[in-house]
Amino acid sequence: MSGIYIHIPFCKQACNYCNFHFSTSLKYKEDMLTAIGKEMSMQRGYLENTAVETIYWGGGTPSLLSADELLRLWDQLQLNFPDQALTEVTLEANPDDLNPAFLQALKHTPVNRLSIGIQSFQDQDLKYMNRAHNAQQADYAVKLAQDKGFDNISIDLIYGTPTMSHTQWKDNLQQAVALGVPHISSYALTVEPATALAHAIKKGTTKAPADQESAYQFEQLMDALDEAGYEHYEISNFAQPGRYARHNTNYWKNKPYLGLGPSAHSYNGSSRKWNIANNAVYMRSILQEGRLSFEQEQLSEKDRYNEYIMVSLRTMWGIDLDYIAGAFGNQAQQNLLEAAQRFAEKNWINITADSIKLSRQGRLFADRIASDLFLE
Numbered sequence: 001m002s003g004i005y006i007h008i009p010f011c012k013q014a015c016n017y018c019n020f021h022f023s024t025s026l027k028y029k030e031d032m033l034t035a036i037g038k039e040m041s042m043q044r045g046y047l048e049n050t051a052v053e054t055i056y057w058g059g060g061t062p063s064l065l066s067a068d069e070l071l072r073l074w075d076q077l078q079l080n081f082p083d084q085a086l087t088e089v090t091l092e093a094n095p096d097d098l099n100p101a102f103l104q105a106l107k108h109t110p111v112n113r114l115s116i117g118i119q120s121f122q123d124q125d126l127k128y129m130n131r132a133h134n135a136q137q138a139d140y141a142v143k144l145a146q147d148k149g150f151d152n153i154s155i156d157l158i159y160g161t162p163t164m165s166h167t168q169w170k171d172n173l174q175q176a177v178a179l180g181v182p183h184i185s186s187y188a189l190t191v192e193p194a195t196a197l198a199h200a201i202k203k204g205t206t207k208a209p210a211d212q213e214s215a216y217q218f219e220q221l222m223d224a225l226d227e228a229g230y231e232h233y234e235i236s237n238f239a240q241p242g243r244y245a246r247h248n249t250n251y252w253k254n255k256p257y258l259g260l261g262p263s264a265h266s267y268n269g270s271s272r273k274w275n276i277a278n279n280a281v282y283m284r285s286i287l288q289e290g291r292l293s294f295e296q297e298q299l300s301e302k303d304r305y306n307e308y309i310m311v312s313l314r315t316m317w318g319i320d321l322d323y324i325a326g327a328f329g330n331q332a333q334q335n336l337l338e339a340a341q342r343f344a345e346k347n348w349i350n351i352t353a354d355s356i357k358l359s360r361q362g363r364l365f366a367d368r369i370a371s372d373l374f375l376e
């Protein structure tokens with residue numbers, strides 16, 4: 001089984017914290033769709049003999065496309081990747097794009113899951129992040145999508161914004177739970193280099209997020225969603241029982257995927273490649289030069305080991321010790337168990353006969369623990 005990710009590199013306006021690849025000019029949207037369609041035929045052999053199980057329209061903002069534009073690319077997907085066993089087709093959408101007409105049209109496409117970029121149900125946070133929607137639109141978008149028959153919905157929420165008190169974060173979580181969405185992804189606001197947020201903080205015109213506030217709000221997040229019956233199945237992801245995001249879970253379970261569009265990444269088990277993160281160069285190389293502009297790296301055994309540790313430790317399934325022994329040898333398993341011992345003594349991880357999993361406390365230190373378990 002495999003997945004396909006399609007990157008639509010356009011946004012209405014730039015959120016100040018964002019370091020994804022996108023352009024706020026839609027002037028070349030038509031050419032971009034033609035280029036992505038052509039890329040499909042260039043990459044048709046990448047997934048070899050695996051059936052496509054999930055498709056994920058991400059970005060950028062794929063909800064800027066019309067249902068007809070989505071269907072046009074969809075037809076080319078069918079043509080180039082006929083081996084499909086589809087269970088999940090997700091569209092990332094911003095609340096301000098979800099109007100009745102668009103949702104109605106979307107019902108006539110294969111999209112069966114929406115991932116809505118809510119981020120907060122409160123205006124002061126949305127303004128701080130320079131989001132294109134307001135609090136009222138956030139709430140309305142989810143209810144409207146549910147009314148139109150989309151029950152498989154994920155929402156994104158951001159915590160740690162300096163505009164949000166702990167009480168307001170609790171309110172955000174209560175509002176999310178009240179909406180009854182089966183899936184919630186939640187991330188701490190991070191200040192990425194070269195973003196508008198980083199510049200504003202440097203100039204002193206905006207307050208920076210504080211680590212201890214984010215850590216506290218992460219604990220509030222775990223408490224509130226646990227109480228509401230969500231499983232904390234990945235460090236930033238929570239689902240009602242069994243309602244995991246299949247596409248992302250396949251990433252975490254080391255399945256192959258193909259990324260289409262500028263900046264999109266692909267993985268086939270032994271190497272990674274990533275398309276150029278530049279719309280003009282991406283389109284020119286495909287449309288005028290008949291080639292794809294990308295970089296590639298072959299993964300060494302150490303790379304594969306470290307990636308497995310980093311990704312699996314973040315999930316509720318944890319590090320599979322049998323997999324480590326089978327893929328990397330008994331000695332690797334032994335070394336890992338020895339290295340992990342000091343975190344078990346702090347109660348940050350639980351070691352059993354077949355796995356290593358983060359404890360609740362350890363979830364606050366996931367990256368640090370993973371990097372300490374890496375092979376040098």
Ligand code: SF4
Nearest residue numbers: 011014015018059060
């Ligand atoms: S809508 Fe998403 S991709 Fe676009 S700028 Fe905002 S966070 Fe980034």
